[in-house]
Amino acid sequence: MHSLVQPHALVALKLPSGNLRVLEVTPNTTISLGKYGSFPSNLIIHRPYHLTYELQDKQPGESFNRLRIVPASELYSDILSSGASASALEEETPVVNEGDDADNAMSTGIEYSLVDPESGAVVARTDRVEIDASARQTLTTEEIEALKKDGTDAGRDIIAKLLLSHTAIDQKTQYSLAKYKLLKTKKYIRRFSVLPMDVPMLAHWQLEVKDPSKILDMRDEMIALLGCWANVHFGGEDQCENSGAKGVDSREQKGFESTAGRWLVVDDTGGLLVAAMAERMGILYSPENEAGGNHKEPTSPNVGQKECSHNQKAITNQEDLPSGTSKEHDGSTREPAPEHEDSTEPKAPQSTRTSHGEGKSRCNDLKVPYASSNTITVIHANQQPNLTFLREYGFDATNPAQPSDHPLASHLMTISWLQLIKPELDPTYTSEMPDVSPEVLRSWKPNRRGTYHRKRRRWAKIRHVVDTTREGEFSGLVVASTMDPISIMRHAVPLLAGGAPIAIYSQAIEPLTALADCYSIARRAAWVSNPPEEAVGKTPLELEQWAGNEEFPLNPSLVLGAALQTSRVRKWQVLPGRTHPLMTSKGGAEGYVFTAWRVKPAEGKIEARGKARTRKRKLEGSTQE
């Protein structure tokens, strides 16, 4: 994540009304905030995040509004002065003392303050103001409009005038005055702050502003719980950086030292879950160019990307890019992620072995651009995964011509359920492109040659993804899906390594209670004491692939500690003397998380120990899970 707003970065602008406006900061454009005014986008490019700006009045001879950073002391001045403790800090009423009429009237007439419940800022107090008029609000609509048009001072004078012209202001209680002031401030003050579009912000935006059903109503606390219970974290640097293509069996040797951090994800939240997990693993954001190279060339945003790609290579340490291939690929525009990554050990040795030592280009076709650790494998129900939200982070999973400098390009794999369960039925997986001798290849038209290479690369990629995924030994499973969790578990649990955690999110509790019931104590005990006929005599390996029957939809001995939980965050307003929980908040789907661990049952019959009394009791009440 960059510390400064980059050109073409996606940012969220938070307005005084609390609304968010998400937009791409295109250089040399005017960003309009609607009624709050507009300003040049260049004024926030290469400025830090989280600053609060105020739109200044246009200076003579300038066609744009400059911005002023509002210091915290000014933002909080009202609150702090209202606080009992604030005796020493006597109203540093900062800045803006241009001698404006309204301002003077304001500071002499009323002392007020305002609350923003969102940011927890302020509330009011007032000294009486004597205004005599008959109507409640003496300003006419025309006058207000005129003020809005040529009002100055970031909207403060219009607020002050509105307050001054309100006849019943002295009848208002402290709180109703505060409310009134707040209302008007939200409406007219020309302030905003620039927030980075990280995962919490994306989730918040989708939840509060856009369509919460798209992300299955998944709140921050749920994302956080999923990530923790699934133990998702940085999964180690790529172990195969030196082993190269020869290390077909290197995994076996390495196996005893460390495991690759690979996580299995089922995501029906449009990519939000994948983004959140990628953020935890440190592969969501393109690496920054620490040198700050594009400070110098402000108008060419591509510079940054190019530098990124260098960094990326430095990080993954995989510059095994034969110069010949890249040239050749440059010709075809629809080139899949270029092979700057070394191939991890090929998981389909029989297929790759044939091509080893042969023509360089073909060998590279079969090189797979994927890392072997710190990866996410997404299983999707449609032909293409829906990972729309990853686009906000500069990654488009559906586009094979993806720039490879993004960490996700080498660390995110996608596989459909068909490819996982019945790969022989998947056309891409089965359609291996035959080896073609270089002579024949050269005789082909460039077009045909390009297609050949493209298809071959695609096949190699899919082959790799399918084979490594089917091999299993994943470090954890994270699910936020609309599909039945029982069916997901049936196929996903055997792919997990022993001790791997499982975390499943569901909007409603019913699918998860059904799942938890599959692992109930009574069922587990029954599985051991009188197993179903179909299961008798099967090896543990066969039982891992248990297809499920009516009594035992899942093999209950493969999972331990099935538990359900939910969590909800409640926001508070903290103000001197007025601290309480917010009066309203968002409802909707409650959201539940199922957690468990994948375990390896001991072979043979196993008896629980505990206070087993009668035979009947033991069946369901044996104290041990």
Next chain:
Amino acid sequence: MSAVSPFLDPGPRTTPNSLAVAHLSRDSIQPIYLKETSGTTDGYAEGPVLNTRFGSFPHSTLLNKPWGSQIRASVVDTGSRGRRLKREHGEHVADGEKLDNSKGDSTPGTTSSRDLKVAPSGFIHILPPTPELWTISLPHRTQVVYTPDYSYILHRIRARPGMKIIEAGAGSGSFTHAAARAIYNGYPKDAHDVKGKVFSFEFNHDRYQQMQKEIEDHRLDGIVQITHRDVYNHGFLVDNESPGAECVFLDLPAPWKALPHLARNRPTQSQLSSSGLDNLQDTGSEWKSPLRPDRTAYLCTFSPCIEQVTRTVDVMRHLGWMEIEMVEVAHRRINVMRERIGLHLPAGERGSTQTAANVEEAIAKLQEVEGRYKTSRGQSQDVDIEMGEDDETAVENNPIDGSKTTLLSSEVEGAQSAKPWMSGRVIHRTEPEIKTHTSYLVFALLPQEWTEAQESAAFESWPCGKERKVIGKLDKEARKQEKRELLQGKKRKKDTDSKSEAERPLSKKSKTP
């Protein structure tokens, strides 16, 4: 053997001298450091043994097993050990000496992992340690920050791989472990290799030492650095160097006293006095902020009482923290069970209620009772009045009665043969006891400093005034302007007649409010 912490990369199998977690039951989880057998240990011939209520498990049976393995209990002589130990300590015990001898002779030295006898019952599962499991099982020293809280905190303060995080009040270490996992992006290879790191501060010397040991045992050195420090007075610098932290978590009784040390610049006199704080002690030296200068700093404080929150927030406002927000996390665990209700259920079975499951069953029951009553009354009447009609009533009542009882009894039989894990309705309810309050979480952030010089430099490289386009929500004026330009462009191209052009923007304008 890998030097990586088992929390971060446990490897595929259990290894010696490494932490593992024995999962006994849902709420009974025990951390163990697995040791290789080295002769008799602690009186056990089998070497170190883990004793649980589900049996005894010599470490040799737990070692070099794939994670997640189910391990059977072994037959371990636990009874004689205590007596032998006592005797060795010179306390001669007359009773059971013979028994002791016989056992003692047979076992010592001879028992190796191979000829350990498997106990007829009892097992545990062995799991790799995670911060979650550790949080459940850790030795309590202070109030623990539980998973629902720390997961949310780490999410909110943006603790990600490669970050530096300050944690004050290491406490029991649950947050430390979770934070270490969050910021982990590899171990630093040398002194100049900068990786994610947890800078932990603990005031209590005992806890500091325990934490220090834990960090070593868990192989987290290099990732967690704990300092014995009173942060209220001495701040957060480590070896007088700034940790350069992006995230801060304060689990202190008085977080406001630590806040002035977390400023970008030395807090002014007025800022301190207005928030009721004393002056900082080390006034002489140059100010070094523990925060990373070119990043926004995210902060969370963790306080159980509302008064602490009010005070903290007040000081935060004085010191210029932004986006201050206070929340509390309400977390519930949910139990799933089967609810079996019905008259036909066998008595005394756990989780079943012997009441009518529905109206039909209730009516059937009532009819049955009524019928029985009638028969008995009829019979008594017969006895009393001695009329000859009893045959008739018996005939009338018995068929119904009989059919009902047979129906019920057949249901009972059916229920007994039915699987208890299949019958009844799946229900869920909140765990019997919930943590209704852990602590209040106050979040805030401090943007990086932005000087006039930086601003003018940025303005130089990104000059304004050449804006070509408007993005974002347009106001009426801008929308009109854009339309006009668009149409003018079209006009130039197509040279359309000016009348229709004038009409179009008008109609557009009237549509938009």
